[in-house]
Amino acid sequence: MAGFTVVIAGAGLGGLALAQGLLRAGIDCTVYERDAALDSRRQGYRLHLDGTAENALHRTLPPRLADLFHATSGTPRPRFTLLDHELRELLTKESDDIAYAVDRLTLRRILLSGIEDSVVFGTGVGGYDTGQDGRLVVRLGDGATISADVLVAADGINSVVRQQYLPQARVAESGVWQVYGAVPLTAETRKLFDESMFGIFTAISGPEGTFVGVAPVEFPADTGLRDYMTCSFGARSEWFDNRAGSVRDLGGTQLHDLVTTAVRTWHPRLREIVAHSDPDSLFALPLRTSVPIPAWSTTRVTLLGDAIHAMSPASGSGACTALRDAAHLTDALVQAAHGRDLREALGEYEREMIDYGFAAVRAGAENGTRFLGQDPLPASV
Numbered sequence: 324m325a326g327f328t329v330v331i332a333g334a335g336l337g338g339l340a341l342a343q344g345l346l347r348a349g350i351d352c353t354v355y356e357r358d359a360a361l362d363s364r365r366q367g368y369r370l371h372l373d374g375t376a377e378n379a380l381h382r383t384l385p386p387r388l389a390d391l392f393h394a395t396s397g398t399p400r401p402r403f404t405l406l407d408h409e410l411r412e413l414l415t416k417e418s419d420d421i422a423y424a425v426d427r428l429t430l431r432r433i434l435l436s437g438i439e440d441s442v443v444f445g446t447g448v449g450g451y452d453t454g455q456d457g458r459l460v461v462r463l464g465d466g467a468t469i470s471a472d473v474l475v476a477a478d479g480i481n482s483v484v485r486q487q488y489l490p491q492a493r494v495a496e497s498g499v500w501q502v503y504g505a506v507p508l509t510a511e512t513r514k515l516f517d518e519s520m521f522g523i524f525t526a527i528s529g530p531e532g533t534f535v536g537v538a539p540v541e542f543p544a545d546t547g548l549r550d551y552m553t554c555s556f557g558a559r560s561e562w563f564d565n566r567a568g569s570v571r572d573l574g575g576t577q578l579h580d581l582v583t584t585a586v587r588t589w590h591p592r593l594r595e596i597v598a599h600s601d602p603d604s605l606f607a608l609p610l611r612t613s614v615p616i617p618a619w620s621t622t623r624v625t626l627l628g629d630a631i632h633a634m635s636p637a638s639g640s641g642a643c644t645a646l647r648d649a650a651h652l653t654d655a656l657v658q659a660a661h662g663r664d665l666r667e668a669l670g671e672y673e674r675e676m677i678d679y680g681f682a683a684v685r686a687g688a689e690n691g692t693r694f695l696g697q698d699p700l701p702a703s704v
């Protein structure tokens with residue numbers, strides 16, 4: 324065992340991948356997750372993962388779990404398509420990177436596998452204090468405290484650790500909301516989708532800045548898992564305000580009514596696709612983005628993933644970047660376990676992570692402004 328202990332706030336994609344990497348290397352770590360279970364909350368269905376994410380999973384997971392990732396991942400055609408609401412092609416772009424379409428809950432179950440004893444569910448991290456000896460005292464949601472040498476904020480876009488540690492780091496509304504849902508892929512519903520819609524992502528642009536996005540999750544044979552197509556609908560918040568008041572408060576059936584009404588003049592097949600969304604699967608989320616900040620001085624508190632660089636889904640790389648962080652941070656802490664100065668190792672991780680993480684935030688915001696009508700990224704502090 325290394326001579327230090329790591330506490331990770333959050334059992335999302337990044338926190339669990341980091342825990343896998345650290346425990347595999349014999350580094351003592353515990354993850355505290357605020358939710359009671361992996362499936363307590365709806366967080367979306369399909370994730371598009373790229374070669375960077377695949378590489379990160381291979382670096383953090385034991386081979387058995389890396390194999391399981393491949394055995395449960397779909398491989399969509401490597402293509403992005405933009406259509407108009409009459410299904411006329413406006414743009415198509417081939418991707419030269421490898422692409423996986425994975426189910427988020429399936430991936431999180433894989434990431435949790437074998438490390439269950441090191442993940443405490445139903446206990447969030449509330450903050451931390453720095454003791455006189457430089458060690459951290461982490462405050463847990465249940466009132467208890469634990470000491471740690473390193474605290475990793477992997478607690479997502481609303482990170483309480485980031486709010487304490489880097490209060491200057493802001494999360495901005497993008498002005499766009501999306502309603503997420505899924506259409507089960509059956510012999511009947513498959514006929515609604517063109518072959519081109521089985522690419523990485525198909526965006527369909529409608530009137531008044533509205534848009535629909537579809538993307539397949541097709542599990543390899545013999546997983547016993549059911550294929551589906553994610554189907555999302557987005558528009559500016561004013562569009563929702565004018566029709567639905569607070570979209571945040573709407574249940575699945577109301578969201579289904581709202582979206583089917585919104586596409587009533589679109590191509591008949593699109594209307595059918597939207598109508599086949601399972602009302603129980605629907606939920607609405609505002610698109611938000613981190614605002615990049617200049618580098619800060621490294622301490623024993625560090626961050627990964629959405630806790631520091633949440634980004635517009637228009638770049639489709641938030642999860643990929645969180646997994647990349649997890650692999651880099653694993654390497655840094657393994658080096659520290661082998662004698663490298665801990666702060667130096669964390670400093671190097673943070674310099675790289677700030678660079679590629681905020682570059683992805685900027686790219687996501689640019690794509691989001693261009694394709695989804697989101698507000699431009701506010702100026703950095």
Ligand SMILES: Cc1cc2nc3c(=O)[nH]c(=O)nc-3n(C[C@H](O)[C@H](O)[C@H](O)COP(=O)(O)OP(=O)(O)OC[C@H]3O[C@@H](n4cnc5c(N)ncnc54)[C@H](O)[C@@H]3O)c2cc1C
Pocket residue numbers: 332333334335336337338355356357358366367368369370371372446447448449477478479480481482483503608627628629630633634636639640641642643644645
């Ligand atoms: C609908 C949707 C679709 C997306 N599609 C893609 C995609 O196709 N490709 C892609 O790369 N990215 C995608 N993203 C973005 C991606 O989901 C995120 O970037 C990714 O989940 C970030 O991982 P993370 O580990 O940093 O945070 P999360 O996965 O959000 O995990 C954070 C965890 O911390 C927990 N937590 C929160 N507060 C506390 C606390 N105080 N104490 C302890 N635990 C806490 C949360 O419950 C959660 O489990 C999508 C996002 C959404 C919403």
